[in-house]
Amino acid sequence: MSEATQYLTLGLTDxxxxxxxxxxxxxxxxxxxxxxPHAPKHLLGMLDLRGQSVPVIDLRLWLGxxxxxxxxxxxxxxxxxRTDAGGALFGLKADRVFEVTALDSPDLEAAPEIGGKWRREALAGIGRRNGTFVVVLDLVRLLDAERAAMLAAETSPAVVAA
Structure with a gap:
């Protein structure tokens, strides 16, 4: 019998x-x-975690x-x-943490194609826990999108005032 993937469930508003x-x-x-100074709004700042500097991100703001x-x-x-391709150690500020648990099914549903308030690159998929929908985040993909946006902002030509 294979072990089900375990998830930390957390809450932002409802x-x-x-x-x-x-x-x-x-x-x-x-x-x-x-x-x-000059950090994006979702980057709250740095936290000293036993001598290691850890950036802290407001998960609410990061997700819009x-x-x-x-x-x-x-x-x-x-x-x-952190993976073989890179990655990072960082903190996510959340409204609350619920539990470590498996979802009702090991298979995630694809995120819906219709609009919504979620940043699509943030979603690994949708699962269920005790009949409640659970949005599973893909932090690696979200960080990659964040890095790409920052790189694009850094390399875009500066606007020169006339």
Whole structure:
């Protein structure tokens, strides 16, 4: 019998999302971060994690949702997306964390082609847990899209004022 993929389920507003548990390094209570000048809004700043600098991303803003104030349930999920092709260690600020669990089926459904508030490159697919839809995030693909956008912004010609 093969072991089912385990996911960390988390919440943003009323949405239930999931990350493959093998990418999760640890879960922290909300901590202060050092702001970075001129950083994108979703990059909250840097966190000192036992001597290692870890960028912290507001998952709400990264996915195109509205920002919110921290609550007692706010968590920073430290994830490791390092692969042979690269990757990074970073923190994701989420409204709450639920549990580590398997989904009802090991097969994910494709994300719908119709519009929506989600950044399509962020989705690995849609699963279900106890009859509730769970959006499974693809952090590696989302980081790759983020890097490509930053590179495009850096290499685009500067606008010269007349």
């Amino acid at each position: 949405e239930v999302l999931a990350l493959p548990v093998q990418q999760v390094r640890e879960i922290l209570e909300a901590l202060p971060v050092a702001r970075l 949702m509205e920002a919110t104030n921290d609550a007692d349930s706010t968590r920073i999920i430290v994830v490791d997306t």
